[in-house]
Amino acid sequence: xxxxxxxxxxxxxxxxxxxxxxxxxxxxxxxxxxxxxxxxxxxxxxxxxxxxxxxxxxxxxxxxxxxxxxxxxxxxxxxxxxxxxxxxxxxxxxxxxxxxxxxxxxxxxxxxxxxxxxxxxxxxxxxxxxxxxxxxxxxxxxxxxxxxxxxxxxxxxxxxxxxxxxxxxxxxxxxxxxxxxxxxxxxxxxxxxxxxxxxxxxxxxxxxxxxxxxxxxxxxxxxxxxxxxxxxxxxxxxxxxxxxxxxxxxxxxxxxxxxxxxxxxxxxxxxxxxxxxxxxxxxxxxxxxxxxxxxxxxxxxxxxxxxxxxxxxxxxxxxxxxxxxxxxxxxxxxxxxxxxxxxxxxxxxxxxxxxxxxxxxxxxxxxxxxxxxxxxxxxxxxxxxxxxxxxxxxxxxxxxxxxxxxxxxxxxxxxxxxxxxxxxxxxxxxxxxxxxxxxxxxxxxxxxxxxxxxxxxxxxxxxxx
RNA sequence: UCCCCUGUAGCUCAGUCGGUAGAGCAGGUGGCUGUUAACCACCCUGUCGGGAGUUCGAAUCUCUCCGGGGGAGCCA
Numbered sequence: 001x002x003x004x005x006x007x008x009x010x011x012x013x014x015x016x017x018x019x020x021x022x023x024x025x026x027x028x029x030x031x032x033x034x035x036x037x038x039x040x041x042x043x044x045x046x047x048x049x050x051x052x053x054x055x056x057x058x059x060x061x062x063x064x065x066x067x068x069x070x071x072x073x074x075x076x077x078x079x080x081x082x083x084x085x086x087x088x089x090x091x092x093x094x095x096x097x098x099x100x101x102x103x104x105x106x107x108x109x110x111x112x113x114x115x116x117x118x119x120x121x122x123x124x125x126x127x128x129x130x131x132x133x134x135x136x137x138x139x140x141x142x143x144x145x146x147x148x149x150x151x152x153x154x155x156x157x158x159x160x161x162x163x164x165x166x167x168x169x170x171x172x173x174x175x176x177x178x179x180x181x182x183x184x185x186x187x188x189x190x191x192x193x194x195x196x197x198x199x200x201x202x203x204x205x206x207x208x209x210x211x212x213x214x215x216x217x218x219x220x221x222x223x224x225x226x227x228x229x230x231x232x233x234x235x236x237x238x239x240x241x242x243x244x245x246x247x248x249x250x251x252x253x254x255x256x257x258x259x260x261x262x263x264x265x266x267x268x269x270x271x272x273x274x275x276x277x278x279x280x281x282x283x284x285x286x287x288x289x290x291x292x293x294x295x296x297x298x299x300x301x302x303x304x305x306x307x308x309x310x311x312x313x314x315x316x317x318x319x320x321x322x323x324x325x326x327x328x329x330x331x332x333x334x335x336x337x338x339x340x341x342x343x344x345x346x347x348x349x350x351x352x353x354x355x356x357x358x359x360x361x362x363x364x365x366x367x368x369x370x371x372x373x374x375x376x377x378x379x380x381x382x383x384x385x386x387x388x389x390x391x392x393x394x395x396x397x398x399x400x401x402x403x404x405x406x407x408x409x410x411x412x413x414x415x416x417x418x419x420x421x422x423x424x425x426x427x428x429x430x431x432x433x434x435x436x437x438x439x440x441x442x443x444x445x446x447x448x449x450x451x452x453x454x455x456x457x458x459x460x461x462x463x464x465x
Numbered sequence: 466u467c468c469c470c471u472g473u474a475g476c477u478c479a480g481u482c483g484g485u486a487g488a489g490c491a492g493g494u495g496g497c498u499g500u501u502a503a504c505c506a507c508c509c510u511g512u513c514g515g516g517a518g519u520u521c522g523a524a525u526c527u528c529u530c531c532g533g534g535g536g537a538g539c540c541a
Contacts (some may be wrong), residue, residue: 032499040500055499071491088501112476112491113502119533120476174540210541234468327537338537372474391541406536436541449534449541461532 005078011048017080019091025052026101027033028130029073031113039067040132042096043077046129049136050280053088054079056095065098072104072111072130118452125456125465133291136283137453140276147275148228148249148437151268155249157224162211167203168415175234176206177244207232212250212434213366213419216395219430220251220422226251226354228437236460240449241386243438245458249359252432258368258377258394261431262354265390266307268435269352273299276444284444292446298384299444302351309354312375318348334378335362338387345384352383365405367393368429379433386443392433399423 013023022451027045034040037058042051054077056066069075072092079093079413107274111131121128128134129282149159181200211227217226231248251268253260277284277299288296310318319330319340324347328362336355344353357375360367367376381390396402402423406413413420441453451457 031502033503034497034502035503036497038498038500040503042501053501057498066501084499086501105494110475114490115502116476116477123533143482231541233540237539238466238535239537239539240535242540246541386541388541431533432541 003331007076009047010043010050010052011250013052013081014048014050014091015092016081019083021081022078022096023081024076024078024203025054025093026211027052027074029069029071029075029104030135031071031135032067032069036068039063041066041075041077043075044130044135046135048139049132049286052091052093053084054095055091055097056098060097062098064338064347065100066095069098070104070106070109071113072109074101074104074374075099076101083341084408091213120451122451122457129455132286134452136286137445137447139283140280140287140445141453143276144272144441144444145228145436147272147279148435149443150275151271152224152226153250157226158221158222160211160215160218160225160227160228162208162214162218162229164208165201166208167201167205168213174209175414176209177232177234179205179207202354209233210248210250210434212252214433215250215252215432216366216430217418217422219254219314219432220426220428223255224251224253227295231255238460239449240440241439243450243454243457243459246450246454247434247437249437250432252430254428254430256394256431257429258356258379258431260310260393261332261433262307262356262379265354265379265392265433268380269390270303271272272440273444274303277303285350285447287447292448295444295446305353307381308349309356310356311337311357312359315355320365320413322348333359333361341382341387342384345382347389350384353387355380355382363393365409365432366395366402367409367438368396369401369405377431381433383443386439389439389443392431394429394431397423397427397429399427444452 006024007026008023010025010027013025025043025396027043029372030042030044030051031188032039032041035449039056041054044051045052045198054061056063060066076099077093077095078097079095080093084090087244098446111127116131121131121134129138152177179327183197196202199205208231210231211229215225215227219465227250230245232245232432233242235242251264253264255425277296284296288294315336316332318329319326324343328336329332330340345351356377357370358378359374360369360376363376363378367378369376377394379392380388383389396405399420403413403420438450439455441447442450445453447453
């Protein structure tokens with residue numbers, strides 16, 4: 001179809017100031033309704049949640065083509081944008097011409113006009129972006145990614161790319177995916193013989209479980225940095241909160257303490273929530289109505305509230321005195337279970353809670369040890385429904401303490417010589433945290449399963465598409 | 466990895482005491498001048514997840530394998 005009109009995005013047409021002019025729309029047929037000599041076709045082009053309704057009657061030259069369009073067909077519609085005479089939409093297209101790009105057989109196309117279960121849609125992940133819910137999810141995902149960059153860029157943080165293939169094993173953050181060019185058998189042999197000289201990198205390598213250590217190296221030169229990239233965990237986790245491949249944001253700040261870390265985490269979360277509410281209004285209303293009632297009010301409440309920060313010791317105290325019957329009894333020194341986090345965020349405080357100063361035994365080697373020599377300067381930001389959304393800490397900046405912590409936890413300091421060097425040469429106090437990108441999308445949208453906030457989820461036994 | 470639930474038409478699901486399967490939607494055909502998950506009528510649709518067993522007879526009971534979901538652990 002050749003016209004002097006440029007393709008318009010539906011989002012722009014529906015916001016149009018006036019009407020009565022010709023426009024060209026390209027998209028996919030969502031639904032169709034036919035009466036005698038009159039047909040309504042709704043087109044969606046992904047630019048927004050709403051469809052635009054195209055109307056034609058028998059006087060339109062290509063009416064039979066128009067009236068025979070089926071759900072899923074890709075089309076170009078040329079027509080006049082008019083004020084709709086019927087209720088339900090402000091504007092509609094009075095169709096003058098139609099062209100089919102690609103048909104979609106009505107008997108075969110799996111997406112119907114009606115709602116589908118998310119389980120079913122996961123099996124057709126290649127087509128699910130064409131649904132209302134997933135269109136909205138991916139638009140919010142995009143906005144959130146942009147908001148994160150915007151937040152850090154406005155504050156002078158530099159976006160740093162840390163490696164995806166990493167040579168330092170046993171980072172302690174979880175099981176790692178091996179990266180090798182050896183065939184499966186010799187890779188296994190090598191594992192036992194710990195001989196990787198034949199392998200591509202000449203050493204044992206894996207996909208990163210965190211960019212933090214490398215992030216620290218750069219932060220101790222450039223000041224404030226952040227990473228935003230894919231992260232991989234080979235854990236056999238089967239939950240609504242875990243993926244084998246997910247995206248993580250890790251800011252790292254030189255000359256910063258745990259208190260600075262807490263302040264920036266709170267400001268950050270409020271900023272990105274606000275950005276999504278303001279820039280994805282229509283999609284957020286959809287989530288509020290159809291996915292989880294109250295998500296908008298919940299986010300608005302959080303933006304206005306002040307986060308509560310309590311120490312681990314205080315948290316244990318609250319839990320012990322709560323009178324709740326927990327499956328895992330609470331006592332100082334244990335790691336907090338989901339049920340404990342839930343109690344704090346959902347019952348006790350009913351908002352995000354920051355827990356700090358955890359026992360050093362249950363936290364990572366790089367966290368700064370407090371003066372009491374029992375706890376470390378860690379922080380977990382817990383939110384209702386999801387649990388831990390941010391995990392961070394002030395880092396141990398004392399060379400000797402860090403080295404002995406590594407030994408305590410069974411790590412070989414020689415393998416981290418480059419990390420230790422930052423404490424040897426011009427060491428500075430510094431802090432940072434990690435934010436799970438998908439968990440944040442879950443929290444914002446109210447989507448229950450993490451597999452439904454990433455286009456093509458990777459989970460144990462599942463890597464189709 | 467552990468615990469629980471689940472698998473019936475393309476989708477969502479019903480199927481009682483064990484007697485060989487059904488509804489809505491989708492799809493097809495026809496009808497209807499403005500529909501909004503349009504409506505009305507008619508038509509089509511099944512290795513009841515696979516295998517084995519109990520039984521005269523299994524969607525239904527038992528065992529087993531596979532898939533899916535939820536919870537837990539691990540974590541973000």
